[in-house]
Amino acid sequence: MKTFVTGAAGFIGSNVVDRLLDDGHEVVGYDNFSTGQERFLVHAHHSDAFCMVHGDVLDLPRLSAAMSGCDVVFHFAANADVRFGLDHPKRDLEQNTIATFNVLEAMRATGVKRIAFSSTGSIYGEPSQFPTPENVAFPLQTSLYGASKLAGESLIQAYCEGYGFEGYIFRFVSILGERYSHGHIFDFYRSLRENPDELRVLGNGRQRKSYLYIQDCIDAILLAMQHPASCVHVYNLGTDEYCEVNQSIGWITESLGVKPRLSYGGGERGWVGDSPFIFLDCSKIRSLGWTPKVTIRDGVIRTLDYLRANPWVYEVRG
Amino acid sequence: MKTFVTGAAGFIGSNVVDRLLDDGHEVVGYDNFSTGQERFLVHAHHSDAFCMVHGDVLDLPRLSAAMSGCDVVFHFAANADVRFGLDHPKRDLEQNTIATFNVLEAMRATGVKRIAFSSTGSIYGEPSQFPTPENVAFPLQTSLYGASKLAGESLIQAYCEGYGFEGYIFRFVSILGERYSHGHIFDFYRSLRENPDELRVLGNGRQRKSYLYIQDCIDAILLAMQHPASCVHVYNLGTDEYCEVNQSIGWITESLGVKPRLSYGGGERGWVGDSPFIFLDCSKIRSLGWTPKVTIRDGVIRTLDYLRANPWVYEVRG
Numbered sequence: 001m002k003t004f005v006t007g008a009a010g011f012i013g014s015n016v017v018d019r020l021l022d023d024g025h026e027v028v029g030y031d032n033f034s035t036g037q038e039r040f041l042v043h044a045h046h047s048d049a050f051c052m053v054h055g056d057v058l059d060l061p062r063l064s065a066a067m068s069g070c071d072v073v074f075h076f077a078a079n080a081d082v083r084f085g086l087d088h089p090k091r092d093l094e095q096n097t098i099a100t101f102n103v104l105e106a107m108r109a110t111g112v113k114r115i116a117f118s119s120t121g122s123i124y125g126e127p128s129q130f131p132t133p134e135n136v137a138f139p140l141q142t143s144l145y146g147a148s149k150l151a152g153e154s155l156i157q158a159y160c161e162g163y164g165f166e167g168y169i170f171r172f173v174s175i176l177g178e179r180y181s182h183g184h185i186f187d188f189y190r191s192l193r194e195n196p197d198e199l200r201v202l203g204n205g206r207q208r209k210s211y212l213y214i215q216d217c218i219d220a221i222l223l224a225m226q227h228p229a230s231c232v233h234v235y236n237l238g239t240d241e242y243c244e245v246n247q248s249i250g251w252i253t254e255s256l257g258v259k260p261r262l263s264y265g266g267g268e269r270g271w272v273g274d275s276p277f278i279f280l281d282c283s284k285i286r287s288l289g290w291t292p293k294v295t296i297r298d299g300v301i302r303t304l305d306y307l308r309a310n311p312w313v314y315e316v317r318g
Numbered sequence: 319m320k321t322f323v324t325g326a327a328g329f330i331g332s333n334v335v336d337r338l339l340d341d342g343h344e345v346v347g348y349d350n351f352s353t354g355q356e357r358f359l360v361h362a363h364h365s366d367a368f369c370m371v372h373g374d375v376l377d378l379p380r381l382s383a384a385m386s387g388c389d390v391v392f393h394f395a396a397n398a399d400v401r402f403g404l405d406h407p408k409r410d411l412e413q414n415t416i417a418t419f420n421v422l423e424a425m426r427a428t429g430v431k432r433i434a435f436s437s438t439g440s441i442y443g444e445p446s447q448f449p450t451p452e453n454v455a456f457p458l459q460t461s462l463y464g465a466s467k468l469a470g471e472s473l474i475q476a477y478c479e480g481y482g483f484e485g486y487i488f489r490f491v492s493i494l495g496e497r498y499s500h501g502h503i504f505d506f507y508r509s510l511r512e513n514p515d516e517l518r519v520l521g522n523g524r525q526r527k528s529y530l531y532i533q534d535c536i537d538a539i540l541l542a543m544q545h546p547a548s549c550v551h552v553y554n555l556g557t558d559e560y561c562e563v564n565q566s567i568g569w570i571t572e573s574l575g576v577k578p579r580l581s582y583g584g585g586e587r588g589w590v591g592d593s594p595f596i597f598l599d600c601s602k603i604r605s606l607g608w609t610p611k612v613t614i615r616d617g618v619i620r621t622l623d624y625l626r627a628n629p630w631v632y633e634v635r636g
Contacts, residue, residue, distance in 0.1 A: 086480045089426075093419050097469060101411050108407075125475075128453075135446075137453040140550060141475040151415060151469035157443075157458045158465040162404045162590055232458060272480055 007077030009036025085144035096148035122146035131281035143273035173238035177214030202270035213294035325395030327354025403462035414466035440464035449599035461591035491556035495532030520588035531612035
């Protein structure tokens with residue numbers, strides 16, 4: 001199978017690239033390297049089945065040319081910065097909504113019919129039900145990130161109905177693991193490297209979040225795609241557990257052997273539009289036989305170990 | 319109150335302009351006249367409280383300049399062509415999603431905080447529940463029009479949360495009445511003028527649809543806006559009835575005194591992405607004291623009477 005991966009140099013995209021290559025597929029990677037890293041592709045470049053195109057998903061002619069001849073698209077290019085969306089509202093619109101439109105148009109132009117899409121549990125906003133199933137009551141959007149991802153989902157759904165595409169939409173919790181370079185563990189470890197005696201925490205530390213280890217995430221995606229959708233399938237991807245930010249801090253500081261004084265920004269939310277509780281009902285993907293192998297605690301530790309072994313990630317991401 | 323109306327020369331927009339002027343408000347109208355009609359603004363232009371700006375919602379500097387100093391935005395500019403969305407997928411993205419983003423950005427630039435938005439029952443796709451309440455199970459999108467309007471809603475919701483906007487989102491059924499110039503009555507009357515002996519019907523004629531008379535629609539919008547939202551309010555707007563396309567054909571042909579032979583395209587849906595059944599639960603807006611005054615049947619007849627009295631609408635709309 002010849003696969004096309006947008007955001008191929010990103011955290012999730014590059015791990016998907018490696019897995020697809022290991023599984024014997026051809027991979028065309030596509031990335032503008034705005035946040036992606038060449039170093040995430042070292043393993044991939046060893047393979048004859050991999051080629052990388054430097055390009056922007058907003059450049060439709062280039063995107064279409066690169067996609068030509070592929071059988072399936074993994075669309076993982078995105079602006080993944082949830083927290084600072086309000087500082088630059090156009091970024092989510094362009095990178096998540098218009099970019100997804102372009103991917104769909106490139107597919108239409110090149111005759112590719114299958115797409116996997118990285119959506120997010122953030123589209124549930126502050127849901128009425130926990131754990132939150134895919135068919136929860138129609139939610140209101142609380143972040144530009146969530147709004148832009150829901151717009152992307154909606155476009156995929158309409159293309160499936162209108163043009164006979166086959167869509168696999170995955171609503172992720174936060175993903176952890178090797179090449180993670182964005183999020184609370186990234187921020188906490190940087191802070192503790194600089195000053196192990198103090199840690200500033202957004203919100204009250206009681207925010208409850210769910211996390212999933214990257215290889216478990218990829219297992220689920222590839223399993224779901226073995227069950228062809230007549231049209232469009234939507235799956236939550238997460239674990240059957242959640243943790244408080246404070247618990248995660250406990251695992252991190254214990255692992256580092258530090259005992260910082262904690263100071264809290266206060267409030268239930270880390271920032272405007274933050275979801276104080278994310279916990280997805282994943283029984284739909286589990287019904288296909290998938291089970292996550294790594295607990296949240298172990299995912300946090302593995303992520304921390306990765307960051308400790310790869311300080312260069314901090315140099316390039318600032 | 320100084321109001322700003324996008325799509326001011328359209329069917330719904332121009333009726334809203336007239337009502338706002340009659341209620342003693344100032345109105346700045348904004349329209350690119352791609353489908354809007356100067357003749358819909360004849361009444362408005364008699365008022366000293368009205369000024370019209372010819373401009374495109376995709377032109378953000380012009381939009382912001384025109385909006386400056388207003389208190390509230392009625393955002394009704396849209397691509398309302400549901401049926402032919404698949405022929406030009408970019409139109410819905412630009413005219414409904416990006417346009418709404420621009421309206422929100424213009425509001426942010428000019429300090430306007432209140433917005434009313436014309437969304438659609440089409441965002442429910444093929445819902446799991448009838449009549450469909452606002453908090454029905456998270457639906458899948460079946461049309462580019464629905465997808466683009468849901469994206470617009472989602473942006474408004476995120477701006478309300480993130481920037482303290484106050485949003486009123488109205489999910490319309492099809493609207494009927496004076497200045498109607500698009501939809502099944504428009505198409506059927508045109509066909510019957512040309513050939514009263516035959517009428518071609520999309521689908522099997524059993525599609526069940528709900529309709530609302532324009533003045534009832536405006537009553538509901540203005541009433542809802544008297545109940546300030548702390549953040550964002552979503553209301554279905556429709557009647558407590560629906561009709562089959564065949565019933566509507568009966569009212570039209572009876573009123574015209576013709577007995578055409580009916581031929582059907584077949585299938586449950588009029589076109590790909592058509593909803594075979596639209597029937598909204600409007601108890602939320604009704605709980606504010608609103609009741610529609612015009613039945614679907616009377617709305618159809620009034621619309622037909624308008625079209626009979628205004629054949630120029632066919633000349634300009636082809």
